[in-house]
Amino acid sequence: MSTITENALQSLQPPITPASFNANQSEPIRLYPLSNYTFGTKEAQPEEDPSVAARLSRLQQHYDSHGMRRTCEGILICHEHNHPHILMLQIANAFFKLPGDYLLPEDEEIDGFKKRLNERLAPVGTQFSGEGVNDEWEVADCLAQWWRPNFETFMYPFIPAHVTRPKECKKLYFIQLPRSKVLSVPKNMKLLAVPLFELYDNVQRYGPQLSAIPHLLSRYRFEFV
Amino acid sequence: MSTITENALQSLQPPITPASFNANQSEPIRLYPLSNYTFGTKEAQPEEDPSVAARLSRLQQHYDSHGMRRTCEGILICHEHNHPHILMLQIANAFFKLPGDYLLPEDEEIDGFKKRLNERLAPVGTQFSGEGVNDEWEVADCLAQWWRPNFETFMYPFIPAHVTRPKECKKLYFIQLPRSKVLSVPKNMKLLAVPLFELYDNVQRYGPQLSAIPHLLSRYRFEFV
Ligand SMILES: [Zn+2]
Ligand SMILES: [Zn+2]
Ligand SMILES: [Zn+2]
Ligand SMILES: [Zn+2]
Numbered sequence: 122m123s124t125i126t127e128n129a130l131q132s133l134q135p136p137i138t139p140a141s142f143n144a145n146q147s148e149p150i151r152l153y154p155l156s157n158y159t160f161g162t163k164e165a166q167p168e169e170d171p172s173v174a175a176r177l178s179r180l181q182q183h184y185d186s187h188g189m190r191r192t193c194e195g196i197l198i199c200h201e202h203n204h205p206h207i208l209m210l211q212i213a214n215a216f217f218k219l220p221g222d223y224l225l226p227e228d229e230e231i232d233g234f235k236k237r238l239n240e241r242l243a244p245v246g247t248q249f250s251g252e253g254v255n256d257e258w259e260v261a262d263c264l265a266q267w268w269r270p271n272f273e274t275f276m277y278p279f280i281p282a283h284v285t286r287p288k289e290c291k292k293l294y295f296i297q298l299p300r301s302k303v304l305s306v307p308k309n310m311k312l313l314a315v316p317l318f319e320l321y322d323n324v325q326r327y328g329p330q331l332s333a334i335p336h337l338l339s340r341y342r343f344e345f346v
Numbered sequence: 347m348s349t350i351t352e353n354a355l356q357s358l359q360p361p362i363t364p365a366s367f368n369a370n371q372s373e374p375i376r377l378y379p380l381s382n383y384t385f386g387t388k389e390a391q392p393e394e395d396p397s398v399a400a401r402l403s404r405l406q407q408h409y410d411s412h413g414m415r416r417t418c419e420g421i422l423i424c425h426e427h428n429h430p431h432i433l434m435l436q437i438a439n440a441f442f443k444l445p446g447d448y449l450l451p452e453d454e455e456i457d458g459f460k461k462r463l464n465e466r467l468a469p470v471g472t473q474f475s476g477e478g479v480n481d482e483w484e485v486a487d488c489l490a491q492w493w494r495p496n497f498e499t500f501m502y503p504f505i506p507a508h509v510t511r512p513k514e515c516k517k518l519y520f521i522q523l524p525r526s527k528v529l530s531v532p533k534n535m536k537l538l539a540v541p542l543f544e545l546y547d548n549v550q551r552y553g554p555q556l557s558a559i560p561h562l563l564s565r566y567r568f569e570f571v
Contacts, residue, residue, distance in 0.1 A: 136511050137413035144455040145488050145519070188362035204507040230369040263370050265564045278564035279542045282429040286361050294370070317504045322554065329547065336558040337565075339490045339503035 149344040152200040155314050157301045163245050165309040177272045184288050187226035192291040193234035194221030203345040206314035244305040259297040264337040267291040374569040377425040380539050382526045388470050390534040402497045409513050412451035417516040418459035419446030428570040431539035456485050469530040484522040489562040492516040
């Protein structure tokens, strides 16, 4: 608490404003405070595969039957003290991931993605009602794509030269969060709001995909309400 | 050279095509081969400042007189063997930078940026004529923004919390290269085509800004002609 009045806190030296610097940019995107969102819990959602080998072998089966696997993940953004924060799932107090998953082979991209987001985060039953409970997900810009050239763990943000048949493509989508929303988190996971400055330059803790999110968002102008 | 005929090289097992995966994405962007571009040389353009301290002190003078410094750099893309390559300047066989520079305080953003690109790369005199010699620069999407919170060397791809007066903002623009173009490079620099896979995960050699370019471009679909 400050004893200096609001009025006296105004700087006597307002900054000099440079000429306009907003060319080729879209309108500011409104971010709401984390406290606008309500978090519930729901039944645990264990990993589909018991090991990395099992996961890659399931990918191979998928590829043999349906072609390249299509995966969509959502970048859900809110703010705390006017700094963007990303909502991420933490599993078993260890690794982080974005909400989303591979699409079922027969599903259309955006509908299939919303279905996966709902499985992960939509409230179940009648625990909640009112604004933001059953709102649709607003899937906005594609922010990044990652390709898996082989049935192996590494992915790249480009298709490596001479690779003509990537085994998986993962798209990261900007999800425009509404003013308020209820999210229910599987019991074996936590949903954390991770600030951009924590992700930045932190590939050790968050891996190449999540630590690149600050780069992907840097072109936007945000409006904090 | 292969003795197998083109026909026999066709796979007997065409890949299975998954359902469409192009939602919310813009049209493919056409990239031309590096060999479409002609490179000349012109007079050396020495660094404006003899030291980092001198550079930061000039920034401070700029800020005091004109407010936040506005800087624009261009990401010029071509391809070799169907893999995107970025045109970068290498100075004194050491560090790399993108073409572009800070804008003059009175200049409008895009015009001022084109002026800076021309200073750096436009052919001079009558050494060249014909297609691509005096074409305008096509300044496309803003791909990233970097902010300098203090009169110090580090920049971030976001405005750090509680920073209300950044000292510089640098925007990276996608420059759409035409089918062919003549570029003249100052004698003290080299213009190199650096593949995305070389930049990726290579912050040691290219620094945080250039090594992030593969992330910034991953959302695009490219068409190699
Ligand atoms: Zn704060
Ligand atoms: Zn925070
Ligand atoms: Zn190459
Ligand atoms: Zn090749």
